[in-house]
Amino acid sequence: MKAAESSDFSTTPLVGCGPLIPARTTQGRGLKQQIFECIRAVGEIPRVSIAKELSVSAGSVTSLTAELIDDGLIREIEVSKRDEDSGRGRPPVSLGVQQDAGFVAGLRLSDYRHTAVIIDFAGNSLGQASEDADKLHHSFDEILVAADTVLASALADAGKSIDDLAAVGVGLPGLVDHGTGRVPWSPVIRERDTTLRETLSARIGCPVTVDNDANMVTLAELWFGAGRSLNNFASITIEHGIGMGLVLDHQIYRGAGGLGTEIGHTKVQLDGALCRCGQRGCLEAYVADYALVREAYTALNLGKSDTGLPHAILERLYEQAKQGNDSARAIFHRAGRYLALGLANIVNLFDPSLILLSGERMKYDYLYAEEVLTDMSNLILQTGRPPPRVETHAWGGLVWARGAAALALDHATKAAIKT
Amino acid sequence: MKAAESSDFSTTPLVGCGPLIPARTTQGRGLKQQIFECIRAVGEIPRVSIAKELSVSAGSVTSLTAELIDDGLIREIEVSKRDEDSGRGRPPVSLGVQQDAGFVAGLRLSDYRHTAVIIDFAGNSLGQASEDADKLHHSFDEILVAADTVLASALADAGKSIDDLAAVGVGLPGLVDHGTGRVPWSPVIRERDTTLRETLSARIGCPVTVDNDANMVTLAELWFGAGRSLNNFASITIEHGIGMGLVLDHQIYRGAGGLGTEIGHTKVQLDGALCRCGQRGCLEAYVADYALVREAYTALNLGKSDTGLPHAILERLYEQAKQGNDSARAIFHRAGRYLALGLANIVNLFDPSLILLSGERMKYDYLYAEEVLTDMSNLILQTGRPPPRVETHAWGGLVWARGAAALALDHATKAAIKT
Numbered sequence: 001m002k003a004a005e006s007s008d009f010s011t012t013p014l015v016g017c018g019p020l021i022p023a024r025t026t027q028g029r030g031l032k033q034q035i036f037e038c039i040r041a042v043g044e045i046p047r048v049s050i051a052k053e054l055s056v057s058a059g060s061v062t063s064l065t066a067e068l069i070d071d072g073l074i075r076e077i078e079v080s081k082r083d084e085d086s087g088r089g090r091p092p093v094s095l096g097v098q099q100d101a102g103f104v105a106g107l108r109l110s111d112y113r114h115t116a117v118i119i120d121f122a123g124n125s126l127g128q129a130s131e132d133a134d135k136l137h138h139s140f141d142e143i144l145v146a147a148d149t150v151l152a153s154a155l156a157d158a159g160k161s162i163d164d165l166a167a168v169g170v171g172l173p174g175l176v177d178h179g180t181g182r183v184p185w186s187p188v189i190r191e192r193d194t195t196l197r198e199t200l201s202a203r204i205g206c207p208v209t210v211d212n213d214a215n216m217v218t219l220a221e222l223w224f225g226a227g228r229s230l231n232n233f234a235s236i237t238i239e240h241g242i243g244m245g246l247v248l249d250h251q252i253y254r255g256a257g258g259l260g261t262e263i264g265h266t267k268v269q270l271d272g273a274l275c276r277c278g279q280r281g282c283l284e285a286y287v288a289d290y291a292l293v294r295e296a297y298t299a300l301n302l303g304k305s306d307t308g309l310p311h312a313i314l315e316r317l318y319e320q321a322k323q324g325n326d327s328a329r330a331i332f333h334r335a336g337r338y339l340a341l342g343l344a345n346i347v348n349l350f351d352p353s354l355i356l357l358s359g360e361r362m363k364y365d366y367l368y369a370e371e372v373l374t375d376m377s378n379l380i381l382q383t384g385r386p387p388p389r390v391e392t393h394a395w396g397g398l399v400w401a402r403g404a405a406a407l408a409l410d411h412a413t414k415a416a417i418k419t
Numbered sequence: 420m421k422a423a424e425s426s427d428f429s430t431t432p433l434v435g436c437g438p439l440i441p442a443r444t445t446q447g448r449g450l451k452q453q454i455f456e457c458i459r460a461v462g463e464i465p466r467v468s469i470a471k472e473l474s475v476s477a478g479s480v481t482s483l484t485a486e487l488i489d490d491g492l493i494r495e496i497e498v499s500k501r502d503e504d505s506g507r508g509r510p511p512v513s514l515g516v517q518q519d520a521g522f523v524a525g526l527r528l529s530d531y532r533h534t535a536v537i538i539d540f541a542g543n544s545l546g547q548a549s550e551d552a553d554k555l556h557h558s559f560d561e562i563l564v565a566a567d568t569v570l571a572s573a574l575a576d577a578g579k580s581i582d583d584l585a586a587v588g589v590g591l592p593g594l595v596d597h598g599t600g601r602v603p604w605s606p607v608i609r610e611r612d613t614t615l616r617e618t619l620s621a622r623i624g625c626p627v628t629v630d631n632d633a634n635m636v637t638l639a640e641l642w643f644g645a646g647r648s649l650n651n652f653a654s655i656t657i658e659h660g661i662g663m664g665l666v667l668d669h670q671i672y673r674g675a676g677g678l679g680t681e682i683g684h685t686k687v688q689l690d691g692a693l694c695r696c697g698q699r700g701c702l703e704a705y706v707a708d709y710a711l712v713r714e715a716y717t718a719l720n721l722g723k724s725d726t727g728l729p730h731a732i733l734e735r736l737y738e739q740a741k742q743g744n745d746s747a748r749a750i751f752h753r754a755g756r757y758l759a760l761g762l763a764n765i766v767n768l769f770d771p772s773l774i775l776l777s778g779e780r781m782k783y784d785y786l787y788a789e790e791v792l793t794d795m796s797n798l799i800l801q802t803g804r805p806p807p808r809v810e811t812h813a814w815g816g817l818v819w820a821r822g823a824a825a826l827a828l829d830h831a832t833k834a835a836i837k838t
Contacts, residue, residue, distance in 0.1 A: 184801070185800065232675035254770075255770030256667065256770050259770045263767075266685075266768060267760045267798055270687070278801075279797070344685075348679070348685050379698060381681055382697075383594055384603045
């Protein structure tokens with residue numbers, strides 16, 4: 001730590017040492033892209049409503065939607081009459097996405113199951129696949145093979161080939177650098193700092209975009225779920241790890257350097273429980289599935305022969321807790337208390353209007369749900385306002401892959417739209 | 420926690436349930452304001468450099484600077500020749516802020532000392548004052564009187580009266596809602612949810628703007644200090660409490676609801692040490708001055724008669740630590756370890772390019788500085804990149820008030836500029 005010279009600024013006037021105003025980042029989306037996104041979001045929408053929605057002139061909408069029709073991205077849809085009193089004049093026309101304008105795939109690579117979906121440019125699901133992982137940790141080569149396999153299965157299910165795809169989105173846990181496409185660390189890949197995007201893209205011959213899997217769920221919530229009308233919310237995923245996605249100003253916030261919002265690895269105890277990242281005291285080491293599983297060995301008197309994938313052991317622990325096994329209940333109880341602490345920290349730092357909890361673990365949430373909310377309320381600063389809303393979304397496993405597909409869709413349609 | 424119906428989204432197509440694109444927030448600053456800020460930041464700058472700096476046409480700069488001159492906010496300055504070879508043609512002219520266009524005050528109300536500064540629109544300091552607080556907690560009425568007193572002293576020092584002020588900025592610790600001007604909770608005000616801005620403004624007859632005092636230091640760093648060339652950084656203040664200001668995209672981020680970035684009250688230990696906010700396990704309860712002071716009573720064998728303001732006891736503790744008192748050293752050591760944990764959590768969540776540490780405590784930092792940096796590096800996720808830079812700024816007490824004055828200046832000049 002280098003200490004600057006102690007000063008009150010009192011020897012120098014404030015003027016002359018201030019900032020040059022730096023160029024602000026622009027929103028980075030052209031109006032044509034915004035119009036396309038509006039049509040995709042709503043499904044079917046007349047031109048006049050687009051103009052109103054985006055506060056732009058009818059003329060701009062007319063000329064840009066004409067270009068989008070020429071590009072083959074959208075089409076006119078004659079709206080069926082809903083009442084009898086019409087019948088004269090021009091039939092009302094809406095715009096919709098040209099479904100077969102393109103197709104994308106979304107993949108989620110995880111600890112114990114890889115999933116994939118194929119969707120068209122309008123967001124319709126055409127096929128899906130799910131492959132159990134045969135182990136928790138993969139070499140980089142193995143994860144590439146696993147990605148190939150689950151993608152091929154989903155393509156087969158959709159009756160499509162790899163050549164039909166405009167882009168592939170891939171989500172996985174850990175530190176994933178969306179900007180560079182590298183993976184500095186992931187619990188599912190043994191090697192560090194792998195070039196996932198580049199390698200996978202060359203291998204399957206299609207543009208690839210990668211991101212942290214919690215951001216995938218967040219994107220699914222933002223595009224299709226509870227977050228679609230919100231400017232800001234936090235999405236926390238609890239499965240084999242703890243993930244977080246944060247939406248600020250209707251966009252995913254990834255931290256200034258692209259590798260932030262790692263709530264699972266914030267420290268909640270000095271010299272605390274060992275985390276699979278190799279450090280001690282991470283929130284994840286008290287709340288994630290693997291943290292519960294390792295205590296389950298004690299609570300359930302399991303021996304070395306009781307091996308199996310974590311979710312099977314967790315299922316047994318849950319059964320025991322329901323049947324009144326105090327040790328099993330204590331494990332869920334402590335996890336709930338730490339979860340409350342983690343949520344309270346999110347509130348104290350980001351002050352979001354909504355927190356969404358999801359991930360497979362949430363199917364056990366009734367064991368501790370009420371306590372978690374009460375604990376959280378007691379651990380946030382008392383602002384005089386009610387605590388933020390907390391919603392649990394027990395989505396099935398495919399929501400992750402659908403979020404990855406949304407990322408791919410975003411990428412592919414931006415590339416397709418000539419601005 | 421209300422659980423949504425379990426679903427894979429598989430029964431509904433993704434289309435039709437997406438977001439209507441919400442209106443984005445605009446940058447909210449007109450070009451005229453940007454030009455004025457550019458001139459204020461640089462001190463003296465020719466028109467052509469402003470156009471280059473802001474990437475706008477020379478014509479726009481010419482017409483808007485003419486308006487600013489008419490408004491009395493800026494003036495032309497003939498630049499003195501620096502070399503001999505000139506002498507022909509039009510003399511070079513720069514623009515500078517019209518210093519006496521207006522004056523503002525900045526106040527910081529704190530646990531043990533209230534400070535105030537008076538500056539002109541160009542940022543030059545004209546006067547200052549510092550008043551020791553006679554107690555740590557004030558009633559709302561007492562804090563209003565304290566604000567009056569220190570403001571009057573600073574005005575007297577500057578040879579100005581309250582009628583000369585265009586605005587007053589006030590910073591204080593705790594939960595301060597910049598948007599509404601209310602103070603839901605502050606350690607220096609006994610009552611909760613006080614209407615500080617409104618009451619003070621009516622009392623002194625001048626527009627008032629309020630904010631958390633850590634944001635004031637952050638603003639001072641952003642406008643006049645190490646942050647002026649950075650798009651993002653975190654500023655942590657350690658005194659009687661732990662404050663945090665976060666800059667994202669060259670603007671102070673206050674959390675979605677306006678009361679975020681409360682790092683001092685994130686929980687780092689379940690059921691941990693008691694914090695003055697009334698909760699347990701807050702980072703502040705291990706790192707802030709008051710946390711050290713209460714342990715000092717044990718380390719220094721102090722009795723009930725050893726009363727005094729916290730910083731005096733802290734000074735004694737520091738002396739003992741320097742002289743080798745193991746208990747005293749252990750207190751600083753633990754505070755340093757928790758500080759490292761807090762900094763690591765900031766890195767894991769916000770991934771900033773720079774962390775600035777400031778506040779009076781930092782004068783003791785050599786006791787644990789190296790250890791803190793090493794600990795922090797060991798507690799952040801290993802991304803393959805070096806950890807962010809950490810700088811210690813042992814500013815004197817007036818930097819807080821100067822930040823408050825910057826906030827007032829921002830407020831006042833925005834009001835003065837007719838857009």
